[in-house]
Amino acid sequence: MNYNNFILLGISLIIIGLFFLLRFFEIINTPFTETASYVFIFYGLTTVFFSFGTGYRERLFFASFIFLSGIMMFVINYYEILHPSSAIFASLLFITGGGFLILFIDNTNEKIFLYSGIFLFVISYISITFLKSFQIIQTANNISMLVLDYWPVFVLLFGINILLMRKR
Amino acid sequence: MDEQKPKEDEFENSLNNFFEEEIVEDEFVEEPRQKSLSKIKKGSLIAGVCTGIANYFGIEPVIIRVLFAVSIFLGGWGIIFYIIAALLLPSELTTDENSNIEIHENSYAKTIAGSLFVFIGIFFIADNFGFMNYLFFFGLPKFLLLPVTMILTGGFILFKINDFLPVKSGTKKTKFYRSRNDKRLLGVCGGLADYLNVESNNLRMLWIIFSFLTIGAGIVLYIFIAVFTEKEAEPELELQ
Numbered sequence: 421m422n423y424n425n426f427i428l429l430g431i432s433l434i435i436i437g438l439f440f441l442l443r444f445f446e447i448i449n450t451p452f453t454e455t456a457s458y459v460f461i462f463y464g465l466t467t468v469f470f471s472f473g474t475g476y477r478e479r480l481f482f483a484s485f486i487f488l489s490g491i492m493m494f495v496i497n498y499y500e501i502l503h504p505s506s507a508i509f510a511s512l513l514f515i516t517g518g519g520f521l522i523l524f525i526d527n528t529n530e531k532i533f534l535y536s537g538i539f540l541f542v543i544s545y546i547s548i549t550f551l552k553s554f555q556i557i558q559t560a561n562n563i564s565m566l567v568l569d570y571w572p573v574f575v576l577l578f579g580i581n582i583l584l585m586r587k588r
Numbered sequence: 589m590d591e592q593k594p595k596e597d598e599f600e601n602s603l604n605n606f607f608e609e610e611i612v613e614d615e616f617v618e619e620p621r622q623k624s625l626s627k628i629k630k631g632s633l634i635a636g637v638c639t640g641i642a643n644y645f646g647i648e649p650v651i652i653r654v655l656f657a658v659s660i661f662l663g664g665w666g667i668i669f670y671i672i673a674a675l676l677l678p679s680e681l682t683t684d685e686n687s688n689i690e691i692h693e694n695s696y697a698k699t700i701a702g703s704l705f706v707f708i709g710i711f712f713i714a715d716n717f718g719f720m721n722y723l724f725f726f727g728l729p730k731f732l733l734l735p736v737t738m739i740l741t742g743g744f745i746l747f748k749i750n751d752f753l754p755v756k757s758g759t760k761k762t763k764f765y766r767s768r769n770d771k772r773l774l775g776v777c778g779g780l781a782d783y784l785n786v787e788s789n790n791l792r793m794l795w796i797i798f799s800f801l802t803i804g805a806g807i808v809l810y811i812f813i814a815v816f817t818e819k820e821a822e823p824e825l826e827l828q
Contacts, residue, residue: 430743430744432742433741433742434746436735437738437740438739440731440735444732444735475785478785512801527762529762529763535812536812539812556803563801563803569716571712576708576709577709579701579704579707579709580702582702583654585787
């Protein structure tokens, strides 16, 4: 991580902390997903901007993933979508495709990332238009919803993994 | 002359033996220093209490840090203990030879990030699954735990930013190949992990989860990438 990334991380944590604090004292009344979406968008966008051309490609990929996840959370929260769970499968494919597209923009010699991104975008589009009534898509959405319900467990495992894998 | 020579040799040998013994004895004069409980600044995150305790017991500092973090959930008295220990314990400014802790500056950021994720995970597991009543925080509302921790961590990162700095250099790799050495199937994950400069097993695990969630789309993508990506060139052998 470079200097800017650490500043961004610090500022993002302070912003999300202040949001929670203001929400706790009922000064603002935004739901948790909306608060998280603002922070995801802010952190993802700025990190992508600062990571271009620096060689930190893993950060570029995951920051674009975070940014698009923030957009998805914001859209689901802001608009009255009847069945938001039915968009999870398509969103996951779209967000991953966005990550591959960013990798291509970072290094345009690697056409495979462009093709992978387009491939995922196409599947995402097909799944939400032509195949949306298919049972398999609904099953995928149900599985994803189940996983999302247990997201703190994954965050916990991710944290433990970072602690165990770090270089001492 | 010939008779005198063995005598001289004998004398020389005995002198050498005498001095060698002296030297060997000198090595045992210095007694090993006894470990004392103290704060260790090097490798510390805040005041060096956890590093000092870990060094004293010969264990990893992260274990002590996690115990302190858990204590925050159980009344927060660990914080009071930490402050008292930070005030009372003497400082040991350098990690000397008897310290068995090897500290790299690279681990700071990961320790902070990992601890924060563990904290958020525990907090929301407790919140979502109804264990919130088992958490305590100095008698204050428990929901203050999360915002206070986040603000403090953010402030801490900004305050100690120079300690975090040289963490990891970005990768200079310009070409994405399927890996020849680090592969389980076709080397896509190994190659991508090398290109992105991440741990290959973590990437594999993420790919498996992605494939599971997308009902096999990840497998199709894997094959797609494997078909259109070259394999890493074989290393050239040096001919003698």
